[in-house]
Amino acid sequence: MNKLSLFVVLFLSVYAKQTYADSKSDSLKLIWQNEELLDSTRFQALDDYYDLYAFAMPDSVLSSLNFYYDLAREKKSERQIYRALLRKGNIYRNQNKKEIAIINYKLARSVAKSLNNSQLEAIIIGNLGNIHLDKQEYLEAIKFYNEAKDVFVKENDFKGEGRILNGIGAINLKIGNYELALSHFNKSLVAYNKSDVSPHHLATISMNIGLIHFYSDSFSKAEDAFNDAIKILDPNDIFFLKDCYLMLGTIKLELSDIESADWFATKSLELNNELDIGAGILSSKVLKGMILYETNKEKGTLKLEGLSNQVSKSSNFELKQLFYEFLYDAYKYHEKWELSLKMHELLLAYTDSIEQRKNSFKVVREAIKNEYKAKLYENQLKYENEKSELKIKQVKRTSLVAVFFVIIISLLLFFIILRIKKNTQRRNILLEEIKSLKNQKINVVSEHNQLELNKEKIDKCINRVLNETDWSVLQILLENPTAMNKEIAEKANLSIDGVGSSLRRMYEYFKIHETKYKKIALLHNAIKISELK
Numbered sequence: 001m002n003k004l005s006l007f008v009v010l011f012l013s014v015y016a017k018q019t020y021a022d023s024k025s026d027s028l029k030l031i032w033q034n035e036e037l038l039d040s041t042r043f044q045a046l047d048d049y050y051d052l053y054a055f056a057m058p059d060s061v062l063s064s065l066n067f068y069y070d071l072a073r074e075k076k077s078e079r080q081i082y083r084a085l086l087r088k089g090n091i092y093r094n095q096n097k098k099e100i101a102i103i104n105y106k107l108a109r110s111v112a113k114s115l116n117n118s119q120l121e122a123i124i125i126g127n128l129g130n131i132h133l134d135k136q137e138y139l140e141a142i143k144f145y146n147e148a149k150d151v152f153v154k155e156n157d158f159k160g161e162g163r164i165l166n167g168i169g170a171i172n173l174k175i176g177n178y179e180l181a182l183s184h185f186n187k188s189l190v191a192y193n194k195s196d197v198s199p200h201h202l203a204t205i206s207m208n209i210g211l212i213h214f215y216s217d218s219f220s221k222a223e224d225a226f227n228d229a230i231k232i233l234d235p236n237d238i239f240f241l242k243d244c245y246l247m248l249g250t251i252k253l254e255l256s257d258i259e260s261a262d263w264f265a266t267k268s269l270e271l272n273n274e275l276d277i278g279a280g281i282l283s284s285k286v287l288k289g290m291i292l293y294e295t296n297k298e299k300g301t302l303k304l305e306g307l308s309n310q311v312s313k314s315s316n317f318e319l320k321q322l323f324y325e326f327l328y329d330a331y332k333y334h335e336k337w338e339l340s341l342k343m344h345e346l347l348l349a350y351t352d353s354i355e356q357r358k359n360s361f362k363v364v365r366e367a368i369k370n371e372y373k374a375k376l377y378e379n380q381l382k383y384e385n386e387k388s389e390l391k392i393k394q395v396k397r398t399s400l401v402a403v404f405f406v407i408i409i410s411l412l413l414f415f416i417i418l419r420i421k422k423n424t425q426r427r428n429i430l431l432e433e434i435k436s437l438k439n440q441k442i443n444v445v446s447e448h449n450q451l452e453l454n455k456e457k458i459d460k461c462i463n464r465v466l467n468e469t470d471w472s473v474l475q476i477l478l479e480n481p482t483a484m485n486k487e488i489a490e491k492a493n494l495s496i497d498g499v500g501s502s503l504r505r506m507y508e509y510f511k512i513h514e515t516k517y518k519k520i521a522l523l524h525n526a527i528k529i530s531e532l533k
Contacts, residue, residue, distance in 0.1 A: 122151035162191035203229040242271035454530035
């Protein structure tokens, strides 16, 4: 294929994409401008437009967001008003119009407060932190992030918590607080694993953890972290994969595994070429030159020399420092002293620049460490206060439960005593009636000194004939209404079980429903039946 035909193919491809984009944009505008459609359909079209063109056509998206805001106000939908203001803030922030972005964020925060939605408010707080991050005001950014994180933790919003923790970790990584960065990245992973975030979020955290281990010369741990990221990523996520391969190539070179280092460096170069990312292509080529130097010093040096012009134009100071340090050693090996001295001067210049930048972070590092300690102390104090409050609540709860049980037990005792009293009264009444009936009989028949039961009347009343055992038991009760089963058994020459069985039968015959003093009630009924005329 000649150059002209290649240009035509590329032109047609770009034109086709642009035509499709314009067509999609126009169709969405027709939807949200159509007043006959459902409000939800119109808002969805505006949402789709934002998602598609927020970065590609920010000014056009801002215009759509103004329409979005007016429509939301017309429909009195506070949630949509919030969304329009938040997105306007995002666009202005991307355009580096920070003050206008802050105004929109604060308006959105007011709407979130009126909705009494702390999670929506926390999103705004996090974005205000992003503004401070853009201005390199790292301590202020972390303060806002911590405020947002506290809300997400309280609301069990694990995705929001993970996002904020990742942001705090990234700031600490940037300024060299590696221990704090690692702590926050690990916490972010825990939070993200409880939510439904996309895999590349987890992968980027693993990559950042790998960087920390690499900077700390823990190359095996760094290798494991980048391999973990590759396992998580989809094969199509080449934007992230290219960086994983670059770092793994660098790590393998540090571990003197030259063959593997070259394989990873080649993969990184292929993916960067595919994406046409100049900085990534240059980094991959420098790495391949350094790997080649390990097997062939002449070819390796020549390859790196061929990249000198590109490296000198790069804005990556770390790459320049690495490159010039490598060539300084290479020229010393080849005894090219003049070139070696030149590389040493360049190395010192960029090393000084990097050190100055690191030193500029020194105050911030200490401030953030102190902020972290203060936050830990605050959380510990909060935990202790909550623990004390919980103990007080538990004591109160225990006291209330104890009082409740005392009241219940008192009531139970009261009713038990009342029942015993009633039963005793009933027993005494029955005994008095039995005694009265006996006395009446004695007065009428003076020659008999005791009351006799009439079996004939009893049999007729209960509609059955009492057997000898039951009659014998009844006669013994007549003598002593309060006799125990054992005493009755001895007098009637029966077993205790036999007496119990006899009494149960007669309770049924005489329809005795008393719960207490059944024997007395039984005798009472038998006497009354016997006295019937």
